[in-house]
Each structure stands twice: as C-alpha cells, then as structure tokens.
Amino acid sequence: MLATRLSRETGLPVQVVGTAGKPLAADWTIELPAAMPGLRLLARELDRALSEGRRALTLLPRCAAGLATLPVISKRHPGAAIVWFDAHGDCNIPDRTSTGYLGGMVLSGAAGMWPTGLGAGLTLDQVILVGSRDLDRSERELIDAGRIELVECGPDLADRLRTAVAGRPVYLHIDCDVLEPGIVPTEYQVPGGLTLADLGSVCDVLAGFEMVGMEIAELEAVWPDGAPAVLDPLIDALRPLVDALTIGAHPI
Template sequence: MSEVAITLFQGRVADHNNLAIPGAKSVARMLAEQLGVGIAVVGVPAPALSAGWQLELNQAMPGLHALAARLVEVFARSAKPLSATSRCAASLATLPVVARYRPDACVVWFDAHADLNTPSTTGSGYLGGMALSGPAGLWDSGLGAGLALSNVVLVGQRSLDPSEVSLIASGAVTHVAPGPALADRLRAAVGGRAVYMHLDCDVLNPGIVPTDYVHEDGLSLEDLRTACAVLAESEVIGLEIAEFQDAWEEGGEPVSPAQLIAALAPALKALR
C-alpha cells in the first residue's frame, strides 16, 4: 500500500472571496479522517485581494514556494500527494514538481475552464486562468514549468477563451467535453498513462457544491465518480482538490464536502 501524504494549502492565491481557504480546510479534514493520516499545513490565510494577476502572484509567492517544497518532499520519499488547495492558481506550484518527478504522467484537469491563458492572452487578468499554462511553459510564472502539453487532458470545460480554443483545435492538448460517452472518451484520452488528477469544483453542475464560478451543463456527481473509476484503471500518482467553498455565501452556514469526496472514492482508493 502506498503512503498518501495530505497537504492543506491555506495561502491566499487569486481569491475573489474568503470562502475557499476554509473550504480547503474542511476538505483536508474529511480526507484525513477517512484515510487515517495526518495533515501538513502550508501557507497562512489572508483576506482576498481580488486584484490583477501580477499583484496576486507577488503576494502569493512565498506560500507557493512553500507548497512546491512540500510536494518535492512528498515525491522524494515516494509518497503520493493528496492536496486540498484554496484556488486553482496553487497549481502553478504543484504541477512543475509533478512534471519533474513523473514526466510520464498526464495531468487530468477537471474544470469548467482550461486555465491556459497567459499574461498576453488573458482578457480578465485573473491569475487562476493561467494556472495550467504556467506549468506548461506558456509563460514564466517564476515557479518552473516542464509539463508537456501532450500530457494535458482537459475534462469538463465549457467556458473557453479564443486562445484556448485554438490550442485545443491544433491538437496540442486533448479536450474531453461534457456529454455522452464521457467515460469512454476519457479512457481513450488517458491511454493507459499514469495520472495526476486536478479537480476544480466548478466542473460540476451549479448547485451541487459552492464554488466561485458557475457554469451550466457541467458534470454530475455520478459523472465525476464514473470518471474517477476510469482514472483508477491507471496508476494514480496524485490528486489535488481546489475551489471548494465552505458556504454558499460569506457568513452562510458551512457546507460539508462529504458528497464531493464520496464521488472521488475510486481515485482515492487508487492512490492507496
């Protein structure tokens, strides 16, 4: 049985509100309880800035470097990382480490967005929209790169910007859109490769769990569970969960991540 190392990232990184930092904590706590392992906490909570990408990155950099160091330590001892992060932009730190230690693995990116914008293509200036493009070397985040675009499998995207549509159309990255036969299309896209899974909760249909962005025509919990079962057919080398907000609105009643974690069960089992 593999050692699973849980990391809780509590730093601020391109937050629009103050709900994802406590959301990540609730996810990590439930995972730790179910798996019977401890939690390593990285980063210090801070109020949301809701600022442009450069300021957000500068402010987040100490926490992101610490997160990268934690992933290095996990991989160096041949453990498997299971991370609960506040926002997708934390992947600027995690994915270059994944690519360094497991260049053979594909990153399966569950998200309503592709997050493949760059400082020169972004329309919003949002750092989270560049979370995957930095590790893929499309711009220099200061946190490293090394992830081959051919090892990126996008799943569930339905809000794409023109530059991202062009990348997909060129065949540089694989896109498994929501819809019929998702499991079969995902299996073909992975092609038996080792898998590192990233989950942005907005890949799900609105109203299932609280998250920052809301886009219709996403995945159901059953779709997610079926997709995780497909990934479990391969070697699952790590998993990160981002963008779970602990309430529907600031000051609201806390929401449990139990149904989300239940849907991830096949992938979590494969980690062990």
C-alpha cells in the same frame, strides 16, 4: 473542512502548508508576487514528498496553486497525464488575458508559455481538459490546433477519458466548478457541468491507472445564503481515487 473529513476517513494526518491570508482580488501582477512565498513552500513540500516515494493528495484553495504543483509533478513524473477537471481552460497568457486572472493561466505557466518564477517542464500534450466549457478564444485555438486535448461532458465520458489517458500514469486536478451548479458551492457557477454520477464513473475508471496524485481546488465552505457545504456526496464520488491514493500510502 474537506481535509478534516478526508483525514478522519483515511487515518492520515493533515499537513498545512503556508499561512492563510486575506484575498487580494487583484490582477495577476499583484497576486503572484504576494503568493510567491507560499507557492514556493508548497513546491518544496510536494517535491520532498514525491522524492520519498509518496503520492500526493493535496487540497488547494485556488487553482493558481497549480503553478507550484505542476512543475514538480512534471519533474518527478514526466510521462504522467495531467487530467484537468475544470469548467475553464486555464491556458491564457498574460498578453492575451482579458481579466488578468492568475488562475486562468496555470497550465500555460507550467508549460513555460510565460515566466512564472516557479519553473515549468509541463508539455501541453500531457494535459487532458475534462468538462471545460467556458473557454476563451486563445484556449479554443489551442484545442482546435490539437495542442491540448478536451474531453467534453456528455455520454460515455468515462470511456472517452480512458481512451485519452492511454495507459499513462495520472495526476488529477479537480476544480469543483467542473460540476453542475448547485452541487457544491464554488465561486464560479458554469451551467452544463458534470453530475456527481459522472464524477463517480470517471473516478472508477481513473482508479484503474497508476495514480501519481490528486489535487482538489475551488471548494467554498458555504453557499451565498450562508448554508454550509454538504461534503458527503462529493467524497462518495471521489472515494475510488482517495482509496487508490491512500491505502498503503502516505500522501501529503
């Protein structure tokens, strides 16, 4: 749905990578091997696009697909700030995860803290968590130790994020559960999130930096009662970045 809307607004074609499959809802030891062919294909397509000087506008069903995208970004743009909007920290590792959830181990995997089979290259000091509030103990420890930066929700969010980026090129990840519950349907609803006004203000700020690319994940098509997602307000908030990425460019 989102790809169709963005394609209509930007005039850019939709490129589908991989084939949809039935969700496994299983431990990471089962999900990662099952997803590996699609993840490797995604990594190859992204690497090819970036090698051609293109910018990336990528829509992901799950944050776990970042295991494929982040090593490519790290290789092609090693100095980029990875601005990670997510209600969760996504920095667990296999021997410290309480859930076995693959999407909760993306940043740590891309940073080589456990072997994903998809490469690494990311350093945690490149990562800026934004709006993360449902954090596990091990993730809190990384933040408290200064190994990864957290920009919390609250007043002056856009200004605090501008300071954290510090002039670097930006690759942006948006897990839609970073938003306050009730704005768009997501599987996880965590109170205390960003409003659309918050998101719009940070998009205005980030559009002023060199944008390497953006990925959007974890958007559900319908609410639990079957009502369809309304995408216009979300697209309006993202518009500064969509324009920054697509005007005069050929994203994937």
